[in-house]
Amino acid sequence: MFVARLFSLALVSVACASTLNVRQTTNTNAAIQTILDPLSITTRNVASTISTLQSNHTLSATTLATQLTALENAFKTATTKLAATATSSGSNTTDPVNNDLGDNFGDSIQLVATSLSGITAQGSVSNFASQMTTLDPITAAAVTQFNKTAPLSFNIVHILMLDAQQFLTAEGLTATRTALGFT
Template sequence: MLVLRRLFALALVSVACAARLDARQATNTNAAINKIIDQVDITMHQAGPAILMLEADHKLSTSTLATQMTSIDNAFTRMRTGLAATPVSSGSNTTSPTNDEISITLSDAMQLVATSLSGIMSTGAVPGFPTMVATLDPILSGALAQYNTTLPGGLALVHIMMLDASQFLRAEGFTKTLTTLGF
């Protein structure tokens, strides 16, 4: 019995020592995170309506969509690398920008991705769209995963705010992104 107690105590000590210390030693880096997320949101407020205009004007094709998809790819790649270079945030629910404010901005950008790309596959106007989705999906997933690492728990509100828009991601084949968002 005494041997089991010692073994159990040793196991507890080893787990405590091996646990990541980021969250316990973090400072509030929300301002830096917010700047990165704002840039993604700005890009999506340009690319999203541009894609919708291409659809409305019947000018949607692989070549016209590729420009906007490259812009989206680059924005979310910059998001991932920028967040990876940002220390883990202790976050804040009282000091602006709060965790929720940042998550709402990211949700807005993700909703623009989902709604602006919805229905493209069914139009048949962009034969290369599945390849574009296959390229963008892991980029989005990686950026979202890094966001949740840099702002622990940050995807919880994004998940809730994407409940309706997730159907568009599902219809277009964004399986990795949906998994990262918890769907």
């Protein structure tokens, strides 16, 4: 009788089991930081260039497309490399600490949101909405992968985006906004 119950319990637990993401017991924050640094550099350069183009009244669909391609490539590269990196156990004592990663990645997302915020009001890019439909799933995928690879760092990204999330909504980056945990 006992064996039958034990066998039934084992059968039920196997039937109900689902795939779980394995948590790595190793702190891979340093590897993650090396992925985020080039992304940060690209987003800073693009944000600066977009601001300059707006100030000089030379922003157009073509000049913006060039900048968006740079962003898309940087976020795709980061997503791919993060996916190939083991999930980090994180650390609050060994550099880079969890908040360092969150600050770095959050800053990149904030730069995307804020650098694009004035384009609609300026009205110089007629196909802005369609350009955002290409960028949005790419940045959303990066956010999702960052959360998987550095789960202990993600909360700071969400906190950093509390104010800037309004720009994501205004720009039509709704998948990115959702990936950040906003409804």
